Amino acid sequence: MSRPQGVDTSVPSPARVYDHLLGGKDNYEVDRKVADGLLKIIPSMRLVARENRAFLGRAVRYLAGEAGIRQFLDIGTGLPTQDNVHDVAQRIEPAARVVYADNDPVVLVHARALLTSTPEGATDYVEADLREPDAILEHAAATLDFDEPVALLLVAILHFLPDEDGVHGIVARLVDRLAPGSYLVISHGTPEENPQGASDAAEEYTRQAPSAQITPRNRDAINGFFTGLEPVDPGLGYITSWRPEGPVVPPEQVGLYGGVARKP
Numbered sequence: 438m439s440r441p442q443g444v445d446t447s448v449p450s451p452a453r454v455y456d457h458l459l460g461g462k463d464n465y466e467v468d469r470k471v472a473d474g475l476l477k478i479i480p481s482m483r484l485v486a487r488e489n490r491a492f493l494g495r496a497v498r499y500l501a502g503e504a505g506i507r508q509f510l511d512i513g514t515g516l517p518t519q520d521n522v523h524d525v526a527q528r529i530e531p532a533a534r535v536v537y538a539d540n541d542p543v544v545l546v547h548a549r550a551l552l553t554s555t556p557e558g559a560t561d562y563v564e565a566d567l568r569e570p571d572a573i574l575e576h577a578a579a580t581l582d583f584d585e586p587v588a589l590l591l592v593a594i595l596h597f598l599p600d601e602d603g604v605h606g607i608v609a610r611l612v613d614r615l616a617p618g619s620y621l622v623i624s625h626g627t628p629e630e631n632p633q634g635a636s637d638a639a640e641e642y643t644r645q646a647p648s649a650q651i652t653p654r655n656r657d658a659i660n661g662f663f664t665g666l667e668p669v670d671p672g673l674g675y676i677t678s679w680r681p682e683g684p685v686v687p688p689e690q691v692g693l694y695g696g697v698a699r700k701p
């Protein structure tokens with residue numbers, strides 16, 4: 438692909454590494470090298486990426502359908518792909534409003550594909566860092582009404598933030614701003630089924646992309662993000678077992694926990 442202005446193609450980008458794992462075309466040699474390194478350690482990594490996307494799709498369908506949610510804030514959006522959040526939500530509720538946020542400039546370059554809303558609904562994109570939650574909330578308030586329920590999506594992003602960034606406090610700050618009846622969706626890498634693989638993969642990622650400090654977390658630490666919220670059945674578990682629609686992939690092949698919870 439051509440090299441867009443303002444995007445550094447000499448260092449790997451987590452959004453592009455993930456795009457490559459999903460079979461996308463918006464990535465470069467440096468990104469594919471990271472993905473190849475990860476695949477050597479965890480051969481099921483492509484499946485992990487696809488299953489994560491499938492979990493996101495099921496969660497958004499549940500929220501837009503059964504839970505009646507009309508507003509979504511998706512932080513750590515990644516590159517546009519099939520079934521972006523607004524595609525899934527607006528298929529069920531055309532008036533759904535979605536704000537996307539990511540800190541990788543490459544996502545902004547492709548953001549036009551995220552801004553294809555239905556006429557009844559709305560989509561917006563902000564280039565912003567999760568470590569500055571107030572800036573994200575302020576921008577999102579132009580599109581979302583925070584007096585009404587919002588689903589906050591933090592899907593496969595929190596493991597990019599080490600504990601030193603105060604990641605639990607950041608999530609609490611965001612949740613605090615949400616109205617009663619809002620939801621939080623999280624998927625997150627865990628070392629529990631494959632401790633050696635998780636630590637080798639995190640090390641390999643950081644070796645090739647020093648700015649990416651991957652922090653897989655255990656169940657208790659991930660549950661901590663949901664403090665004060667009511668879990669939606671079946672609660673926190675491996676992403677593939679959250680309301681599965683087909684045969685369930687065994688946990689040792691996915692290594693990501695996922696859950697959805699409601700703010701009372």
Ligand SMILES: C[S@@+](CC[C@H](N)C(=O)[O-])C[C@H]1O[C@@H](n2cnc3c(N)ncnc32)[C@H](O)[C@@H]1O
Pocket residue numbers: 451452455489490493512513514515516538539540541544565566567568591592593594597598
């Ligand atoms: C693995 S992708 C997940 C994409 C999408 N949420 C999904 O699950 O399909 C992680 C995304 O989080 C973004 N990201 C990582 N750290 C971030 C931060 N501190 N602030 C905002 N975005 C971040 C990356 O740029 C990347 O696009």
